[in-house]
Amino acid sequence: MSSLRRRCAAAALALLVVLPTHAYESPLPDLGDTSSEGLSASDERQIGASVMRELRRSGMLLDDPELTAYVNQLGGRLVDASEDARASFTFLPLRDPSVNAFAVPGGVIAVHSGLIVMAQHESELASVLAHEIAHVTQHHIARMIESQRVTPWMTLAALGLAILAAHAGHGDMAAAAAAAGPAMAIQRQLDFTYGFEQEADRIGMQTLTRAGFDPSAMPVFFDRLQKHNRLVENNAPEFLRTHPVTYKRIADAQARLKDMPYRQVPDSQDFLFMREKARVLQGDQRTMLDFYAKTLSEGRFANRAAHLYGYALAQLRNRDFAGAQKSLDGARTAYGRAHPALEYLQGQLLLAQGRPVEAAAQLKQAAQRFPGSRALVYGEIDARLAAGQLNDALALTHDAQELYPSDAELYQREAKAYQGLGNAQRQHAAQAEYYVRLLEYTAAIEQLQIAQRQPGDDFYLLSRIEARLRELQQDDESQRRKAGKPSSLDSSQALPAQPQPPVEVGAPTNARSTSRYRSGSGGMPWR
Known part of the structure; x- marks a missing residue:
């Protein structure tokens, strides 16, 4: 058993003492009122920080600047349209082919790559993010904890890791956790989860509509998830699923559409490109090459430019530079104009070929054309580092x-x-x-x-x-x-004393440095 799995298992068992099986049955719902006694705003932030740390340590994060920027841009658009969003949000793409997403207190929302790939339209992906945003804004976890009459600090040390145990693909641990509680407690918590799911559906659909997406995408995607879960999970009991999708939820979502005008929303090219990137990054190299070669030869694709872009990515990962360049040129022709994803891929291809000077020049020009693309900035910095x-x-x-x-x-x-x-x-x-x-x-x-x-x-x-x-x-x-943990300093160890500046002849003894200093997360200028 890996160290991550040992930590997750230990944390999951610790959490079961406090929240029997609750954290494993819900998609990490949201916390109701911030005045709830269950969790304070500070508690929420600490839980979110804990989850982000463990996700990074586990290697589950899909550390790609373009995918990260895309899910945060899409999520930010939905947050802006949410009437109840008062906290900051962070959206994290995970390398996981399962179709899932989950929300964590503190505004952390994790999106599995499998969810991005399975979404046939951008509105479908947006519908899931809107659902998760509603979980956070409605403070469902705080309300869960309050319903258990549990001291929130009893959960903080374990909650982040227990969340990972349920969502990191460790089905054995999740199943063991679900089986640990008495059947009556499971049923009571399941009913509670259904109520939160319905509330998140209702508020999420409102957010989806205000953000300019197609609200009918929610029940359509739910229906496809229902069929997917039935096939993949072989009719496992619903309490073992992180997002129990029921026919009642689908019917409720469809009923809300009756008074809404039909709205057809075209997919953005960002979504089409990033969906293919998620597909390539979560898949096996050989499998991806075969997939794109076959679907392109048979004409089975929704967007030729995006499909060729995905093929170029797969070829680059396989170090087929000539093939990648040909596919990328084809994607450019099919799209008909410049796009930051195509420019970034061109820079990565030049870097992989050992041509950093050319890559730096190309990425600099692209960054000037698309100043909002942070990936292009990263690319140019990396190229200049490689070029010396x-x-x-x-x-x-x-x-x-x-x-x-x-x-x-x-x-x-x-x-x-x-x-x-x-x-x-x-x-x-x-x-x-x-x-x-x-x-x-x-x-x-x-x-x-x-x-x-x-x-x-x-x-x-x-x-x-x-x-x-x-x-x-x-x-x-x-x-x-605050967390009741022992000090990290020995009793004999003191914090460093601030050095006194050298005194120049004729200078006042209280002279201060004029260099800039940004405290907190803003950092310091090490220049």
């Missing part, structure tokens, strides 16, 4: 950090640039900011401590490193005290 253009890569990274100060990947790239330039202090300081954005505070503190030990005579840089270290240690201690 380290100062140019660093300048690009710093410019992007001004626009996206919470973007962890930019700080990872900054660390790589400083490593290439031989500046170990700034390298480890930037790596610390990367870990801060991944909510891995122990690793961030370790990186800053390493940075302290590196040679260098820049007093003000060292001052900023030590100030940041002090800030993170204080935050970490505060969180540990």
Whole structure:
């Protein structure tokens, strides 16, 4: 059993003591009123942070800048249309061929790649995200916990991992958890889940309509999910499913359409391209090559440009560079104009061929044409790092950090640039900011401590490193005290004292550095 599965199993068993089988039967519903005694807003954020950390550690995250940007753009459009959305949301694509999505307190919504692939239209995918957003805005988990009369802090340490046990494809653990509670408790919790599902359907459909999508996509997709679950899960009891889709839910959704005008909403090209990318990234290389070759030869595709794009991706993964270029050129011709997904793939193809200078020039031009594409910015930075253009890569990274100060990947790239330039202090300081954005505070503190030990005579840089270290240690201690955890510091270990600046002749003794300092997730300029 892997370390992740051991952690998930232990957490799941711990959670069963508190919430018998509840977390395994619902798609992680939402929390009702923020004044609920079950979970506070701070509790919700901690649960969401815990889940994001474990998802990253598990390797389940589909770490692709384009797919991540797409699901967040789509989710953001729906959040904007939701009347009850007051918290910030994060949408995470997972590499998992199962058709599923789940919501977590704190506005975290995970989307399985299988869901993206199975959606025949963008409105269908949007309908599931709208449903999950409703789970969060209605605070269903807080209401679940309140109904159990459970102290919320009893659940915080285990809830994130228990969620993973139910949703990470570990069916044996999920089944064991479901079987652990008495039958009466299972039935009572199942009834409670149905009520939340119906509420999320109703509010989600309203959000879907306000966001400009086709509301009829919800019952259509539910019906297809019902058939899919029946085939895939072999009629397993509904309480073992994360999203119990019933004929009553489908009928209810169809009934809500009676007073709504028919609306045909075309799919965006972003959806069509990203659906193929999700298909390729979740599939086996050889299987994907055969799939695209066969469907293209038989003409079985909905959008030729997107299908050729998927084929080019599959060929690139198989290092068939000539084939990938031919398919990509065909996708460009079929689409008839430029698109950031096509430009990014062209840059990745040039990089894979060992042509970083050409890739950097091509991606720079594309980024100027599509300034909203962060993937193109990543691509140009990576190309310049590969070409040895380290100062140019660093300048690009710093410019992007001004626009996206919470973007962890930019700080990872900054660390790589400083490593290439031989500046170990700034390298480890930037790596610390990367870990801060991944909510891995122990690793961030370790990186800053390493940075302290590196040679260098820049007093003000060292001052900023030590100030940041002090800030993170204080935050970490505060969180540990709140959670009732032991201190991470020995009784003899003190937080680092802030160094006093060198006093120049004629200068006031209270002189301060004039360099910029952005506290919190905004980070620090290691320049």
